[in-house]
Amino acid sequence: MHKASVLTNVNKQQIQQSTQSISSFTITSSLFLQESRIHFLVLYREKEGEMGREKVHALLLEDLVEKSGGCAVLDGGFATQLEKHGASINDPLWSALCLIKEPDLIKRVHLEYLEAGADILATLPGFLSKGLSVEEAESLLEKSVTIAVEARDEFWAAMKRSSGHNYNKSLVAASIGSYGAYLADGSEYSGNYGPNVTIEKLKDFHRRRLQVLVEAGPDLLAFETIPNKLEARACVELLDEENIEIPSWICFSSVDGENAPSGESFRECLDIINKSTKVGAVGINCAPPHFILSLIQRFKELTDKAIVVYPNSGEIWDGTAKRWLPSKCFDDAKFVQFAPKWRDAGAKLIGGCCRTTPSTVRSISKVLKARKSVSNIRQIA
Numbered sequence: 355m356h357k358a359s360v361l362t363n364v365n366k367q368q369i370q371q372s373t374q375s376i377s378s379f380t381i382t383s384s385l386f387l388q389e390s391r392i393h394f395l396v397l398y399r400e401k402e403g404e405m406g407r408e409k410v411h412a413l414l415l416e417d418l419v420e421k422s423g424g425c426a427v428l429d430g431g432f433a434t435q436l437e438k439h440g441a442s443i444n445d446p447l448w449s450a451l452c453l454i455k456e457p458d459l460i461k462r463v464h465l466e467y468l469e470a471g472a473d474i475l476a477t478l479p480g481f482l483s484k485g486l487s488v489e490e491a492e493s494l495l496e497k498s499v500t501i502a503v504e505a506r507d508e509f510w511a512a513m514k515r516s517s518g519h520n521y522n523k524s525l526v527a528a529s530i531g532s533y534g535a536y537l538a539d540g541s542e543y544s545g546n547y548g549p550n551v552t553i554e555k556l557k558d559f560h561r562r563r564l565q566v567l568v569e570a571g572p573d574l575l576a577f578e579t580i581p582n583k584l585e586a587r588a589c590v591e592l593l594d595e596e597n598i599e600i601p602s603w604i605c606f607s608s609v610d611g612e613n614a615p616s617g618e619s620f621r622e623c624l625d626i627i628n629k630s631t632k633v634g635a636v637g638i639n640c641a642p643p644h645f646i647l648s649l650i651q652r653f654k655e656l657t658d659k660a661i662v663v664y665p666n667s668g669e670i671w672d673g674t675a676k677r678w679l680p681s682k683c684f685d686d687a688k689f690v691q692f693a694p695k696w697r698d699a700g701a702k703l704i705g706g707c708c709r710t711t712p713s714t715v716r717s718i719s720k721v722l723k724a725r726k727s728v729s730n731i732r733q734i735a
Contacts, residue, residue, distance in 0.1 A: 425697040427719045428705020429467035453494045464505035470712040471719025476529045499570035502526045527574035528567040545581035545616025556588035575602035582616035593632035603635035611645035624656045637662035640707040643684045650699040660702040667709035686717040693718045
């Protein structure tokens, strides 16, 4: 009996140990499953958050266009206005020099465009400039965004303290010029980069600059004055490779009113951009204004993306002599006449480029937002 009792006690101990082991295994498994579930949920929420951020970024532009009555207003030429205020731009590093020596002047120009009614401010065009160290150039790129954001925030803070204004809180677009503009040899108007410029070389040229500008915190990215299909493709692929969440647009120039400067058709160019989910708008900048209406109509046939246009004044730039040639151009009255036509043809973003001024933007803003004011009055009534 004692033996039996001992065996029974042993069995009880074994059972208890086994039960404890099972319980321990069950608890451990349960904790593991809970931790796995929590880990999964964290990953899901992080992914959901990433998607949410990208969606929020994309909606910024859509919301601004809607608040603007269906067509938002961009700012205008920068160099022209700086020169008007006494800045010297006859230097390959003029933009860098202004950022270094006269940042308050840059801010002043931004504020002038905001007061004129610009819904979108473009940063001072910048490059990883020749003659500067990489660190200096990157610092200036960041500074270009910071100054624009500061101007926007100061202006909006002042507007919030006043009543009865018709302004929107503007967005800041980081300006990203073409490889040809960096070369300063006129190739941005021909699209001829030569046989040694490959898509990888173009991506390498844009990559670090894009990274620096994104880190600086703009609302939008503006690839401008793109002259050929190759560079457009480089921009599209780079946005994917860097997983850029900030909405962007890609604008081409045109010297004949029908094709890209390279001679390639816009159908070819837009076929590449239409496949991108990172590019929210396409359009034309720094082209003569009398080309714009037919180009908007053409783009409407070729893409479902929003269309952005900001032509120059129509004056002709002599890339060799580095000066503007006398020519027939659009004055503010002409922009007032044509901006509604461009909007009605399908443009969602309209502004000015070289040789346009805050006066030009004020005229555009006034005529485009007149419809918004009428619409608001009708809603109140």
